Amino acid sequence: MATKDIVFIALFAAIIAALGLLPAIPVVGIPAPITAQTLGVMLAGSILGPKRGALAVLVFLVLVLAGLPLLAGGRGGVEHFIGNSGGFLVGWFFGAYVIGFILKNFISDSQVNIRAHFIIFIACFLGGICVVYLPGILWIARNTGSSIFDVYLGSLVFIPGDLVKAVIAMLVTVAVRRVYPIALK
């Protein structure tokens, strides 16, 4: 792990934190504003790649665990991992890895054609939504003694907003690649 990789990881962890401090983005037609922070988590994987992206998310999570108010809204501390959002936080780590993994293996580092757009979107959907929700739902089901299916049904209401997020993540990824392509690691 070269010095530059460490710097990329730390800088992106700081980006994820800073995005949590900036106000959420209202989007027409979606009930709740989209927090830029979850976008940041997806982008860690899509811009830095699987290993560095996942490590950036991990560094961020460790700082939250330490008690720093870095989660959107100025929250932090181990209680957020114990409570019901804990599963999603863990999901962020794997999600970033999956997104990076897909991009690294299916498109080249500076590709921005239609196929790339499509694959990036699929990656953000699979990694940013499916992989994140899985532990999130399991954790809530366990915590509340409910069936997984019920929790899953309850979570469907967030899907439209998440799809918009995946689209935005895809557009940001493409835009960054055009200006500053990095080899995914």
Place this chain on the structure above:
Amino acid sequence: MTLISKNPVLDFSNVNLVRNDQPVLHDINVTASEHRIGIIGANGSGKSSFARLLNGLLTPTDGRAKILGFDLADAVKDVRRNVGFVFQNPDNQIVYPIVSEDIELGLKGLNVPKDQRKAKVEEILSRFGLLHLKDRSVHMLSGGEKQMIALSSVLVMQPKMIVFDEPTTLLDLRNRNAIASTIMALEQYVVLVTHDLELLSDFDRVLVFDEGKIAADDTPKAAISWYKKKMAA
């Protein structure tokens, strides 16, 4: 700190440097032992790359480069131990969130024991009247303070030579003057890359870089006047 050394401080022969498949320096030959050496040249002339050779951040593609007697081909660590580097943007140089922690970084690398580290940090900060900043968060410092802290973190490692890469470009006039007088007061060998030609008036020697070569090598007055003529053409 003795300045009279038997070996030349800088000894480059036929050095070429290629970065990212682009040739950046051609056929660099220079031997120097002066206390203060200035480096000037247009952007893209290769002066920043040359500066980075001096502390081993880059190594030659061809040719031989020796700094303070150490060959870059096999003694990069020794070069870095003895040559400090002050970057143009202190925000990219200061790495830890609290001032004292950042200054300690270099000392940790030199394996200085913990109790001595604290004393050395305080000593270097006191030297510049900055002891009150010891536990300050870096993002609360002014530009001038940051540049001084960056310099302190290099000086605390007691290098024999310090390379400055355009240290005053981002500073206002007062801070620029403060850094300038600090640099002139340094006992160490100084190599200063700059666009601020006035800084070099009391220097011993100035190299002018142009398109990857040393185009002029003379006293400050002569080299600067050559450079000005070239830029005006």
Place this chain on the structure above:
Amino acid sequence: MVQKEDGGLMDLSFYLPGSSVLHRMPTWSKFFLLISFSILFYAIEDLRILAVILAAAIALVVYVRVPVRRLKAMFLLPLFMVLLFSIFSAFVNDLNAGLLTFFRLTSLVIIAACVTVTTRIEDFMAFIENLLLPLSFIPFIKPKTVSLTLSLTLRFIPEIFKLGMDIKEAQAARGLNSNPLALIVPLIVLTLKRADDISDAIDARMLD
């Protein structure tokens, strides 16, 4: 963000200085107990025992002396979420399940928050480094690297935040303030472009 005197990011952590038993316990023991409780509480199905545990947790908060305002800031949202999920559980299963959920989660959240409030950031970071020591045969996990990475992140959070505010201002002046791309793309690019210089600066001083 509230800036107090020095205004460092560490100041904004939830740590509350004090001298309670929790403050003096070593960090690893607090986390070990927390994890043990998490497992234990889920093995308990008796509502009465859980009620006692909840009472003990509340007593703990009182003992640690968290000021009321801090309590509100820390607990309001998590407890609201717990309430929500308990109601969900009661609705989907039965009242007993809802109550079990409420008691368990609330107790855990409160105890966890007590741990957060009584642990210094530096101690926590040291705990993480020590935790990783036995793993240091894995190439990229070295305690020094971990410490550097965490500190680098802390170092740049305020700067990147400020950069974000500056970009927001600039984009608003151009009428782009509802376009997330106009903010996020420059934020990422400008920040990552510094990586070369920053890693050079680290290499120049970190000699081992």
